[in-house]
Amino acid sequence: xxxxFFGIAKDIVGTSQLDMDFGEDSPNSVAELKQALKKRYPxxxxxxxxxxxxxxxxxxxxVQLKSNDEVAIIPPVSGG
Amino acid sequence: xxxxFFGIAKDIVGTSQLDMDFGEDSPNSVAELKQALKKRYPxxxxxxxxxxxxxxxxxxxxVQLKSNDEVAIIPPVSGG
Amino acid sequence: xxxxxxxxxDLDTNKVYQELSHPSSGGICVFVGSVREFTNNEQVMALEFxxxxxxxxxxxxxxxxxxxxxxxLNKVVIKHAVxxxxxxxxxxxxxxxxxxxxxxxxxxxxxxxxxxxxxxxWKKELFKNKSVWVSAHP
Amino acid sequence: xxxxxxxxxDLDTNKVYQELSHPSSGGICVFVGSVREFTNNEQVMALEFxxxxxxxxxxxxxxxxxxxxxxxLNKVVIKHAVxxxxxxxxxxxxxxxxxxxxxxxxxxxxxxxxxxxxxxxWKKELFKNKSVWVSAHP
Numbered sequence: 001x002x003x004x005f006f007g008i009a010k011d012i013v014g015t016s017q018l019d020m021d022f023g024e025d026s027p028n029s030v031a032e033l034k035q036a037l038k039k040r041y042p043x044x045x046x047x048x049x050x051x052x053x054x055x056x057x058x059x060x061x062x063v064q065l066k067s068n069d070e071v072a073i074i075p076p077v078s079g080g
Numbered sequence: 081x082x083x084x085f086f087g088i089a090k091d092i093v094g095t096s097q098l099d100m101d102f103g104e105d106s107p108n109s110v111a112e113l114k115q116a117l118k119k120r121y122p123x124x125x126x127x128x129x130x131x132x133x134x135x136x137x138x139x140x141x142x143v144q145l146k147s148n149d150e151v152a153i154i155p156p157v158s159g160g
Numbered sequence: 161x162x163x164x165x166x167x168x169x170d171l172d173t174n175k176v177y178q179e180l181s182h183p184s185s186g187g188i189c190v191f192v193g194s195v196r197e198f199t200n201n202e203q204v205m206a207l208e209f210x211x212x213x214x215x216x217x218x219x220x221x222x223x224x225x226x227x228x229x230x231x232x233l234n235k236v237v238i239k240h241a242v243x244x245x246x247x248x249x250x251x252x253x254x255x256x257x258x259x260x261x262x263x264x265x266x267x268x269x270x271x272x273x274x275x276x277x278x279x280x281x282w283k284k285e286l287f288k289n290k291s292v293w294v295s296a297h298p
Numbered sequence: 299x300x301x302x303x304x305x306x307x308d309l310d311t312n313k314v315y316q317e318l319s320h321p322s323s324g325g326i327c328v329f330v331g332s333v334r335e336f337t338n339n340e341q342v343m344a345l346e347f348x349x350x351x352x353x354x355x356x357x358x359x360x361x362x363x364x365x366x367x368x369x370x371l372n373k374v375v376i377k378h379a380v381x382x383x384x385x386x387x388x389x390x391x392x393x394x395x396x397x398x399x400x401x402x403x404x405x406x407x408x409x410x411x412x413x414x415x416x417x418x419x420w421k422k423e424l425f426k427n428k429s430v431w432v433s434a435h436p
Binding site: 084090127133138152156157 | 193218
C-alpha cells in the first residue's frame with residue numbers, strides 16, 4: 001500500500017513516501033490502517049491526533065481503501 | 081470670543097474661524113456657549129450632538145472659558 | 161517607538177506591515193477603511209475629509225495609549241487621510257501586533273470603533289446632486 | 299475572482315490591500331502571522347513549514363467558500379508560506395473585505411482560527427539544540 005507521510009509522521013517512518021507491505025494484516029479501511037500503523041510504529045500512538053486523507057480529503061474511519069487511492073498520513077496540523 | 085468651526089458647524093456659521101461678539105450674553109462656561117450658539121444659529125439644535133473643545137480637549141459643560149483659550153465647535157464626528 | 165500616529169494626505173497601505181512587525185509579535189491585525197461606491201443605493205462620487213488636526217492627533221494618541229494599556233501589544237498604528245478621496249481609496253488604517261492573535265484582533269477592532277466615536281474628523285459624502293456631512297443629523 | 303488562495307515560498311504583504319480592495323467594500327481586515335523570537339522563553343532560530351500541497355489548497359479553498367457563505371464578503375485572501383522562515387518573516391496572510399467592518403473582522407478571525415485546525419501544514423520550531431514539530435504531542 002502506497003502511503004504519503006508528512007511532518008512528524010515522516011520522521012517516525014523515515015521517509016515521505018513508502019509502499020508499505022502489511023502482509024496478512026493489509027488494512028481495508030481507514031480505521032484498520034490507523035491500527036496497523038500504530039502497531040508497526042508505536043510512536044503514532046503518542047501523537048495528539050492522527051488523521052488519514054484519501055485522495056487529498058480527510059477520511060473518516062469507515063472509509064474503505066481502494067488500491068489506486070492516494071493515501072496520506074496526517075499528524076496534528078500546525079500551520080499559521 | 082474667538083471660535084473655530086469644523087464640518088457642518090463651519091457650513092452653519094459660514095466660516096472656519098470667527099471672533100464672535102455675544103454682547104451682554106457673553107458665555108462664561110461651555111454650557112453657556114452651547115446655549116448662545118443654538119440661540120444665534122438654530123441649526124445647531126438640529127444636530128445629532130454638539131461638543132466643545134477647549135485647548136484641543138473635549139470640555140464638559142461645567143468648564144469655564146478663559147479669554148486666551150482655543151475654543152472649537154465640534155459637530156458629530158464621522159472619521160474612519 | 162511602539163505607536164505610530166499620523167494624519168496624512170494619502171495613505172500608504174504597503175508600509176503598515178513593516179511598521180507593525182516586531183520580533184516578539186506572532187500576530188498582526190490591520191483594518192483599512194476605504195471609500196465605498198454606494199451608500200443606501202446612492203452612488204458616491206467622492207468623500208471629503210476634514211480634521212481639527214492638533215486635537216485629532218491628541219485623541220489618536222490617547223486611543224493608542226488606551227489600547228496599549230488594555231492589551232499586551234508590541235506596536236500600534238493609527239493613520240487617517242484627509243482631503244478628497246475617491247472610490248477604493250484608503251481613508252483610515254489601524255493596526256496592532258502582539259505575541260498571540262487574540263490581542264491584536266481585539267485591539268484592532270477597538271481602535272477603529274473608538275476612532276469613529278472620538279477623533280475629530282468629519283466626512284462629507286459627495287453625491288451627484290448633493291453633499292452630506294455624515295452623522296450630522298439624526 | 300472573489301478568492302485568492304496560494305501556497306508560496308515567500309509572502310508579499312504589500313499586495314494584499316490591493317487584492318482585497320473592492321468598490322463595494324468599506325472595510326478590509328487582514329491578519330498576518332509572523333515568526334516570533336521566543337516560545338516559552340526559548341529562543342527560536344527559525345521555523346520550517348511543510349505542506350501536503352494539493353490537499354492544503356483544497357482545504358484553503360473550502361475555508362474561503364465557508365467564509366463567503368457565512369458572511370457577505372466581496373473578497374477573501376488566504377496565503378501560506380512554506381520552507382524556512384526567520385524571525386519577523388510573514389508565514390500566513392488571511393484577509394477579507396466587506397461593505398461594513400463587522401463582517402470582515404469576523405471572517406478574518408474565522409479564517410485564521412480554522413486554517414490552524416484544518417489545513418495540512420506542519421511547523422517545526424528550530425531551537426539552538428533541538429527541533430520540535432509544533433502540536434505533535436499532547
